[in-house]
Amino acid sequence: MAQIAKQTKRRRIKGDSGYGYAFIAVALVVFAMFTAYPVVSAFIISFQQYKPLGSEYVGLENYIASFNDKLFWKSVYNTIIYTILTVPVALFLSFAVAILIIPLRKKLQNIFKAVYYLPAVASGVALSVVWLWIYDPMASGILNRMLSVFGMSNTNWLGSSSTAMFSLVLMAWLSSHGTSIIIYLAALLGIDESYYEAAELDGASFIKKVWYIVIPCLKPTTLFLLVTGVIGSFQVFQNAYLMTGGGPDNATTMVGLLIFNNAFKYFEFGEAAAQSLVLAFIIALISFIQFKYLGKEVEY
């Protein structure tokens, strides 16, 4: 009896494994064709001088050319500056807003959540078109007019190299916090009430509660948002491409944009592939460092 049961069980598992493979078949084919193969291919292309009919192997030349290229380092520098200016500020803003929303009634919470999330629903192209006009360099431009109330003179926001980067950063501050606010809120609601009660018995103030309870409890969330934020920021391409085109004087050329230009403007596929792999390496390294130094007490 037991043996029969065992046999049928085995047969069932065997039979099911066929279904297993069938169910993942399409996903695997898509993955192999459009992710795995391109990654392998990127490695190969990065060692080649690409030509439509038969590429030539050039060894490490693409990598060496990139490392000797001042523009490449400038774009890396720009990307790092952009990341430092956007990600921590956006995290802090989202955290503060989430803390402020928590005491409100559920209905109000939902309204604010929806409002803050709204820019994330609009397409990046639409937002870039709008911001382009907000930054209109004429005296009649919206931002210039608002600031003239405070006695500031006209600024050519996107056209001068001292303000172009800041303009992209400001845009990021005001249009990409929705997701992190909602994630922070969900995490805040997950904190056990008893912690607060205990703290209250000890006479802890609001600030102390935030510092000793909320911030430690939200550490995994912060780490998650930080890592994903940095990864996203390092790949940033669209806003720079649509708003400034990397200018003026390459003040807003980020790695993502440089790779795009090399690939689809100059058709230097080899160099673009080499640079994209360097970028992947940098991102992996930074993510690793973040997990190593910030993730010590975080459990997954």
Next chain:
Amino acid sequence: MALYNTHTGKPVVNRTRNAIIMVVLILFALATLFPIYFMLISSFGDPVEAGAMSYSLFPSKISFESYKFFFNYSDHSIRWLLNSLIVAASVMISNVFFASLAGYAFSKIRFKGRAVLFSVLLVSMMIPYQVTQVPLYILIVNTFEIQNTYTAMIVPGLVTVYNIFLAKQFMGSIPNEILECAKIEGCNQFQIYFKIILPLSKTVLAVMAILTFMESWNTFFWPFLVTNTMDMQTIQVGLKNFRFANTTYFAPMMAGATISALPMFILFFSLQKYFLEGVTVGAVKG
């Protein structure tokens, strides 16, 4: 919430505190909404060159001339919306179907290599898209020679690893007993998938459908790379072309931006719950 001290004793203190909180939140909300408000309001202006007008933050009149101007720019302006719809809908349907199938297999069916395959998929999510874009472009344009077709826009996104991950996470929480019962009753895996897994996963699949549709509708980069005639472009690519061709026509540009964003706004306001759920669902266990 007990994060805030509720019994300070004086209701005045509480009330002023709440008032200050509201003011801060509303100011921040206004700053967030301002670009969208500006876009909507300005789109109702007349289609004149920017030099001849000054922007106003309050509508003096409502005219749809700028929308007309946008649609008259190209014979294919309406087609752009249709193209976006075709691409986004196809990507959405295939993702919901294939990602849920794969997610079910990865969470509930035992087969050799399951763990290895799944971790390969997870690791691949870390690869920046810049790495794959050049080879993908060569593959689609030079090898398959399907440039400027719907297939080229749809096929690379047929099923994403993120969606498989989402489906697997959710389906992992469906109790095994139900599936075993179904098996004893004589269901094969296909029947289990259709009759048990799909109905139980409705919510997560709705979230997946909406987020996938939105992402596909809003995507600019890939359609921009693989299309080269006006009639095949999506609305995002079309809007970009319109902007570069009419750099001084302020109101029509805003009308175009509104047209590209409005469908998502409508979708968002009618299905808000799923959108907001979708944000947290993938983040809970990063």
